[in-house]
Amino acid sequence: MQLDLNLLTALDALLEEGSVAGAAARLHVTAPAMSRSLGRIRRTTGDQILVRTGHAMTPTPYAVAVREQVHDLLLQARTVLAPSRELDLASLDRTFTLRWHDALVTLGGPALLSAVRSQAPGVRLRFIAESSVDTPELRRAQVDLEANADRPAAPDVRTEQVAESRHVIAVRQGHPLARAGTVTAAQYAAAEHITVSRRGSLGNALDDAFAELGLTRHVVAAAPTEAAAFAFARDSDLLITVPDITMRPAATAFGLTALRLPIELPPAPVHLSWHQRYDSDPAHLWLRDLARTALRGRDGG
Template sequence: MQLDLNLLAALDALLEEGSVAGAAERLHVTAPAMSRSLGRIRRTTGDQILVRTGRTMTPTPYAIAVRGQVHELLRQVQDVLAPSRELDLASLERTFTLRWHDSLVALGGPALLAAAREQAPGVRLRFLAESSVDTPELRRGEIDLEANANRPTAPDIRAEQVAETRHVIAVRRGHPLTRVTTVTAARYAEAEHITVSRRGRLGNVLDDALARLGLTRRVVASAPTDGAAFEFVRGSDLLVTAPEATTRSAAAVLGLTLLPLPLELPPAAVYLSWHQRYDTDPAHVWLRGLARTALTPEVGPEVGQSHQKDQVR
């Protein structure tokens, strides 16, 4: 038997109003249309539902018995087909799993956690390290939100660019490059470099930019994360090239000097990525808004100011 959900709404209205005219007015249909619906309900259930007693209509025992069930079923159908998009943050209890580049965790993680705890105390955040290989956890629903420099290409993965920042050079205080007036491309290439690569790659777009100038650099090591690379840099004459927004706070803590990069590179982008199943999920929309704000880099001092202080010393 093929069921018509419109009959459920009509039956609920008939039982609530106790008349064909009242039910028709409630559902904004004509009385003849409602009368036809009552006829179909009677044929489907095998019960009269409403019977005339004088000038009024009285529900049958069956109708009285199922009145509450009909109303609850209609509410459930409405919840499924027209769900409420209101979000009660105070009562929200949910654990979100985020896979962010380590430098982005350092940049925006604390602000995101603080905002989430203030607005929704029942929410918990799980930050996972990036994998050295591309994995399908976003598609499988095991990861709620990714943040890194890569725009995904899969058609079912959504992405939003939330920030962009230029590249800078990070060196220890007193590094030979801090004692020159201008960091040229040649001087940059002559220094010893460490790269940041979760796959252990020793080359990247910087080598292409140098090659266009007829220059090559010496890369002596790679580190899996920005934080690891900074530790190498602060204890040696190595330099690392990294996005300014994710490097500035670490440089201040570790006592590193930031220098302008003497190469023309497109700005480093920051993307938030998620599976399309979460496009309209209210809690996920709320989380993305907080993440977007947390990952927007603040305006800091111009790169090179600390370099000038080193020269004065």
Template sequence: MQLDLNLLSALDALLEEGSVAGAAARLHVTAPAMSRSLGRIRRTTGDQILVRTGRTMTPTPYAIAVREQVHELLHQVQGVLAPSRELDLGTLERTFTLRWHDSLAALCGPALLTAVRGQAPGVRLRFLAEASVDTPELRRGEVDLEANATRPSAPDIRAESVGETRLVVVMRQGHPLARGRAVTAERYAAAEHVTVSRRGNLSDAVDDALARLGLTRRVVAAAPTEAAALEFVRGSDLLICVPEATTRTAVTDLGLTVRPLPLELPSAPVYLSWHQRYDTDQAHAWLRGLARTALAGCAASS
């Protein structure tokens, strides 16, 4: 039997995307063409690979068992057909797309851009705002790097912790809690609050910590970005809980005050994430190294 290597690429895409439409979009082919490829794969392997379960498709036990092997084989084939060459940063021309939490983009983005421009002037960076829902762009190769406080759960997404920063309370300088007695959990809970949530959530881990103490707080608004939430705080008696590393420019530019959070909460992590297809991409690895340094520097300075 003659092996069609195109089927290996199709199988890899189908197993990662979990749908014919997703795999077709990733490989830039039509859905009918990908459906035909799935049919050929089924005939070749004697397995259904993906089976319909309601509105979604679920991989078979065989598909789950061979997923990592298929991906590794595809990488080996690509390495043979496209042997790596020494990366020439001076002539590299490429556009990378980054989806970073807005505060990380504002705080760490300038250092990354400066480093990139200094080493590879032909490289351009596209920073995208976080979406209100989880999106598949990272898996589809439409986003190169993500940076936020969430570790992805998908098996084909790589993630590494590049730092962490403790949570603090931010308020306007004339806020009643900005002077005098220490901010206790009771005084903190008695104030009004704003949360930062791209999904519009009016509660978060702070509420869970307060509940363990038998306390509740009143959240009057949810802002989609930290920058918007800080503007709410600037002109009111609202409080906001944010990572300390992101407050330095806010304190200087907006005239705000920072106080310790009177609750037992773990530090906020910072994760850098990318799709495993870029593990051996030299230019991508170079950018990951610069991003890692920039993000770690921000967290370390908190």
């Protein structure tokens, strides 16, 4: 039997997207063409690959078992057919899309852009806002690099923790608690707070930690970004609890003071995430190295 390697590409897309429409969009073909490819894959493997369950498509046990093998085979084929070349930064002409938490853009964005401009002036960076829901842009090659506190669960997304930071309280200069110098758990709970949540949540893991002490925070508002929350804190007596790594640039930009949190919380991680298709891409490796340095620059790693 003569094998068609195009079916390997189609199978990889179908297994990653979990739908005919998604795979078709990713490979820039029509849905009927992808449906025909799925039919050929089914005949070749003797397996249904994807089966409909309600309004969604579910991979068969066989499809789940071979998913990683299929992707590895495709990567090997691409390496053979398009061997990597030495990266010429001076002539590199490429646009990278980065979806970073807004505070991390403030923290590491300027240093990253400066490094990119000095080494590869033909490279452009697109920083885009985080979505309030989980999105598949990394898998669809619409986002090159993410930076936030989350560790994606998708098996085809690579993640590296590049930094971590303890939590601190950010208050305006002259705040009554700032003049006291220290904050007790009772004082912290009694104060008015603002949270940071893309979804507008008024609570987070801090409330669970204080509930164990029999205390309840008084949260009066939620802001969609840390920058917005910092602005509220600058002009009021509101408290905002944030990782120290993102507080440092805000101290100068918003005139805020950092105070020690009265309870211990797990450190906040900073993760870089990318799709595994870019593992060996020379330009992406270069960008990840610069991003890692930029995000660690003020934290020390």
